[in-house]
Amino acid sequence: MNLNAKIPEGPIENKWENHKFRIKLVNPSNRRKYNVIIVGSGLAGASAAATLGELGYNVKCFCYQDSPRRAHSIAAQGGINAAKNYQNDGDSVHRLFYDTIKGGDFRSREANVHRLAELSVNIIDQCVAQGVPFAREYGGLLANRSFGGAQVSRTFYARGQTGQQLLLGAYSALSKQISTGQVQMYTRHEMLDLVLVDDHAKGIITRNLISGEIDAWSADAVILATGGYSNVFFLSTNATGCNVTASYRAYKKGAGFANPCYTQIHPTCIPQSGGHQSKLTLMSESLRNDGRVWVPLNKNDCQSDPRSISDENRDYYLERKYPSFGNLAPRDISSRSAKEVCDEGRGVGPGNRGVYLDFADAISRHGENTIAEKYGNLFDMYERITGENAYKRPMRIYPAPHYTMGGLWVDYNLMSTIPGCFVMGEANFSDHGANRLGASALMQGLADGYFVLPYTLANYLAEVGANKPDPEGEQFKTAKKSVNDQTKKLLSINGNRTVRSFHIELGQIMWNKCGMARNEKGLTEAISQISSLREQFWSDVKVTGKDSDLNQELERAGRVVDFLEFGELLCRDALNRKESCGGHFREEYQSHExxxxxxxxxxxxxxxxxxxxxxxxxxxxxxELEFNVVKPSVRSYK
Amino acid sequence: MRLKLKVWRQKDQLDSGRLVDYQMDNISEDSSFLEMLDLLNESLVEKGDEPIAFDHDCREGICGMCSLTINGIPHGPEKLTTACQLHMRSFKNGETITIEPFRSKPFKITKDLIVDRSAFDKIIEAGGFISVRTGSAPDGNAIPISKSDSDYAMDAAACIGCAACVAACKNSSAMLFTSAKISQLNSLPQGKPEKDRRLLSMVSEMDRSGFGNCTNYGECHAVCPKGISVDFIANLNRDYAKASVKNLLKTIG
Structure with a gap:
């Protein structure tokens, strides 16, 4: 496997500029000769489809939802980082770069991260021009807030719906290209295989989720923007449809999968309430700007009304352990600390799996109205789900799987180990190392889609020339057949267990043995348990309905098939990485603190x-990762 | 909780469809409405029956995918709440709950509770964008926008495109959806150059797709999970009149 990252020469500040000049271009009149497939319509997919369409390429974009506007980027709440330094508080491209490298626990690629920090400023400009209604100050200028892992205010936001507004911006740009015919949009289509011709990615196989038809599509390049794999845990903050299938099928066709064990467990989610639960809901990290995290100092107080517990009987454990970052300690550290205090028996709420996020001080300081203006929709959401009013009593929160830093390996050009197969956004691995900082996912998705891929794709296309194969060709027929075979097999087993029950069981194995804390024994057990669960799946699963119809059980079955294989790969990677870093915490490798x-x-x-x-x-x-600019050090937020 | 459900089942677009009764026992009050349907589907699959098809994705009230009419109300009885955020504590033990798809002429029923809302995408494609080439934007702070204008745009932009407004309207009007997008873009300085063109084109696409006109009933606002205001419709009507007259004068020369 060739892992040449193709990082450009020169000082880090100039690498991207130099690279853009050196790589090949496709001239405007030749672009119409090229056909590009994009899978996924989230921030990365929609922004790339819009930009490539506008440049004159023929783009086909696929998504499994009924509209590109529904991709899960829409659910991001808190904000998007950019090194604008509008607050005059000492921010710079270099500081954002440094914070991201450090936040990722020195496990990301310097050159990619620096490019991301450089492009962050363009993203804000682009989105403002599209009509994204970012929060503003009375003077009419853009407002900012702070996020975890940073000591500057560089996060731009649109109430608690930043992801929605950025996605709708990208969706509107995409819609414009769809209206001109430059982008053809295929909704309710799920990618089920990647097709290679002469070792280059040249097409995909999809299932039409309405008619059940299996179709082959060919192109000059295939771009995957298919998101992360948190749903391997069954319960996560991801949308119920999010899945690893596209990435995993590409992996099976030869794309290297990098760092699958880097998963992010978000510290501020609403705790699980019972076995009926189908997903967990995030409460934006921005709440930690004003909320204080605590648990009772004494176990005996865990069932008491939190308001009756006096200050000296509360343990504000983040402020105690990390005085300089306090409640804004990075996500991995906050999550692990919550687990620790709950493991000590000091957790609150059902099953003692929860900690308080308390706004009483902020409300007495700023008034309820100010807090409502900032976070009103989150407080409302919390009340709808739990039936509790967070203005009156502290919220209960607990960590939950949220984002995955691992993904398909890509070089500096965002190309996987399969030539012609590009990977963007959460689906790739390159920018966040072992832990992603808050408000950086939106930044990466849009940087990849608007500003990186349109350049690097041109370089590849210019090198290989326009050469779209016939979708009726041999390779396409074989891939179609294997997809059809799997579908038939799934429908023919007719066993006793539902697909969902397998997914739930896999999720429990993953969460218990490969969640916030991992160890050799647990991971070894998990690998063998997953393998036998997989065998059971293939002999005892029950999938109802037909293949030639809208069949949501069949859709889910196909996704769980891949999760059942991928979960094992994730555990294998976690077992192999005999260290703790970022979101990957191995109990054997920790300091005495x-x-x-x-x-x-x-x-x-x-x-x-x-x-x-x-x-x-x-x-x-x-x-091997090289650190020429930032020297790896012990990551301290104390 | 013990509940009786009457659920709309329809094999495909051509099928005529019917309400089917189901009995549900031991439902937790903390369960969400869709989780209750998940459990029903699990029991159907275990029996070898086809589960009920319904649209859902984020389950946190923002993607706009869920589209259930519950006891005759799009998204059900709670104000400012999508079906996926509705919890069973909003219902009484022993209650009979009727679940139907979002019904309206422009949205064909695909299967069971799933409808085709692609007409909404067509309205956006007709002009729901600001034409700005990637990379050609000025600095984000180059044009100050007053906080009130920006808040107004955000109020309009909060629409999740679920189409409850259409399902609630006796005219199947898409005016709330369309006016919200137009108000967002037309109120911002960035959107001004294409103001009239956008408005006329989106309204004409709306008519072409078969959505009815607004007769000021306000049901759309009442069911909107994001509380989008009908004032946007009033603004649209006023601006439509202005734009049409301008257009007419231009044609006369």
């Missing part, structure tokens, strides 16, 4: 997994 302990000597690399066949163990390859 319980902080994550990295092993830079042996693990300063991206682990990239190569698929070797159904019965074979995947092979690990390494991309």
């Amino acid at each position: 319980g902080e994550a302990e990295r092993d830079d000597e042996n693990f300063s690399h991206a682990s990239v997994w190569e698929y070797k066949g159904e019965k074979e163990t995947p092979i690990k390859h390494k991309e």
